[in-house]
């Protein structure tokens with residue numbers, strides 16, 4: 001016999017003729033048969049959940065259910081979202097970077113970015129060697145962060161080690177210059193510089209939204225998604 005529905009599970013519009021009016025349930029066998037429902041349709045797919053396109057465009061569902069799903073489903077980049085990459089190392093979708101393998105193949109080995117003193121406004125252009133900086137600083141941190149499995153940014157991410165200002169001497173005064181338009185943000189530079197933690201909630205939520213992860217929640221969680229998301233993008237096509 002079926003267990004009674006847990007308290008508080010409210011009825012929903014049934015997504016298929018064979019489904020029950022509560023989430024993740026089906027009607028008893030006798031019921032659909034009595035209503036003349038003798039066949040069930042579904043889709044098979046050999047791809048993983050990350051790459052499968054059909055998972056992103058589910059089967060047709062009643063309009064009242066579609067409404068509530070649309071609100072919850074994260075926005076995923078689509079071809080119509082393409083933008084001119086703001087840097088040679090940026091992807092052609094908002095808030096993305098190109099994989100390391102692709103960058104190396106294109107001869108892009110140096111990543112540049114700008115820092116600015118928050119007291120005297122002195123500017124400094126900083127260049128990182130992509131591969132060595134990633135292997136020495138970013139990847140070990142990525143492995144450590146993954147080990148926690150807490151979906152929260154670690155202290156080193158939350159409290160970046162900013163450089164001292166070479167002009168006025170203000171300690172930890174040099175902050176990355178963050179582009180006015182969010183699509184122009186130099187994500188890869190800040191990842192290598194270890195200063196993603198300087199970004200505010202709005203910008204971190206923008207990254208999450210653009211990359212299909214939860215954009216609600218605390219700042220440390222958003223920062224965690226931005227950091228790990230960028231690492232995963234860089235390590236794509238790598239084993």
Ligand SMILES: [Zn+2]
Nearest residue numbers: 117120165168
């Ligand atoms: Zn200064």
